[in-house]
Amino acid sequence: MIIIAGKLWVDAADRGAYLAGCSSIVEQARAAVGCLDFALSADSIEPGRINVYERWKTDEDLARFRGAGPESEQVAQIRDAEVSKYRIFDVEAP
Template identity: 60%
Template structure:
C-alpha cells in the first residue's frame, strides 16, 4: 500500500476556487482502480494551506491514474508543495 501525504500552498484568497476546481479529479481518483482514499482539504488554521492525502493499493495503480493530475492552471496556482510518498509494509488494527 502507498500513502501520498503532505500539503500545498496557494494564495489564501484563491484557495476555495482551487479546491472547487479539484472536485473532478477527486471524483476520478476515487473511482480509479486501486484508490482507497483521495482527499484535498483546506487547513482550518492556515488560509493558503491545502492538505493532500491519498491511499493506493499499489504503485502501478497510482501510476496509471497519475496522467490525470492537476491542470496547467492548477499547477500554476501552487506556490509551494511538500508532498511525500510512503510505502506501507503493513496495517494494524487500532
C-alpha cells in the same frame, strides 16, 4: 500500500476556487482502480494551505491514475508544496 501525504500552498484568496476546481479530480481518483482514499482539504488554521491525502493499493494503480499529472492552470496556482510518498508494508487496527 502507497500513501501520498503532505500540503500545498496557494494564495489564500484563491484556495476555495482551487479546491472547487479539484472536485472532479477527487471523484475520478476515488473511482479509479486501486484508489483506497483521496482527499484534498482546506487547512483549519492556515488560510492558503491545502492538505493532501491519498491511499493506493499499488504503484501501478497510482501511475495509471496520474497519467500526465495536474492541469497547468492548477500547477501555476501552487506557491509551494511538501508532499511525500510512503510505502506501507503492514497495517494494524488501532
